Amino acid sequence: MTDPIADYLTRLRNAIQAKHRVLEVPASNLKKEITKILLDKGYILNYKFVEDGPQGTIKVALKYDPVNKVNAIKNLKRVSTPGLRKYVGYKDMPKVLNGLGIAILSTSKGVMTDKEARDLKVGGEVLCFIY
Numbered sequence: 001m002t003d004p005i006a007d008y009l010t011r012l013r014n015a016i017q018a019k020h021r022v023l024e025v026p027a028s029n030l031k032k033e034i035t036k037i038l039l040d041k042g043y044i045l046n047y048k049f050v051e052d053g054p055q056g057t058i059k060v061a062l063k064y065d066p067v068n069k070v071n072a073i074k075n076l077k078r079v080s081t082p083g084l085r086k087y088v089g090y091k092d093m094p095k096v097l098n099g100l101g102i103a104i105l106s107t108s109k110g111v112m113t114d115k116e117a118r119d120l121k122v123g124g125e126v127l128c129f130i131y
Contacts, residue, residue: 002082004028005127009076015062016071027056033111034104034127035060041102041113043072043130079103079126089123101131 008031015023025031027049035058038044045061063072080086088094088105093114096103103114107124117124 003078005030005034006078006081008034009078009128012060012073013076016073019064019069021062021064023060023062025058025060027058030106030111031058037102037104037111037113038073038130041130074131075101075129077129079128086126087123088126090118090121093118093123094126094129096129097131101129104128104130 004026008025011023011025032049035044035047038060039047043063045063047061048059050057050059064070065072093105094103095114099115104127105112105114105117105124106127107117107120107122109120109122111127112120
């Protein structure tokens with residue numbers, strides 16, 4: 001596997017389409033940070049890190065609307081890939097759906113959303129868009 005973040009987003013997308021309640025993915029520090037952001041912004045219900053083996057796994061409880069059975073995440077898009085990295089400064093930070101979605105960035109101050117990066121005036125690599 002050459003792109004673990006794209007694999008994480010694809011597993012999340014597939015679980016949403018199959019209407020699964022819980023998703024298990026292999027853990028890494030970057031995936032843990034992305035999962036924390038998803039919880040903070042209300043895109044998932046909960047998560048749990050399970051230390052089994054050398055790598056461990058992340059169990060993610062997906063969030064659905066109880067009436068319509070629609071997931072909170074409408075779309076996931078990988079922006080920066082191993083073959084083509086996308087870096088932005090804080091002045092050129094992308095707005096996802098005019099601020100309704102989030103862009104997740106990897107900056108020198110850690111993994112954060114586009115709004116947090118704009119407030120701290122730091123740029124970085126745009127990992128993905130979520131809305």
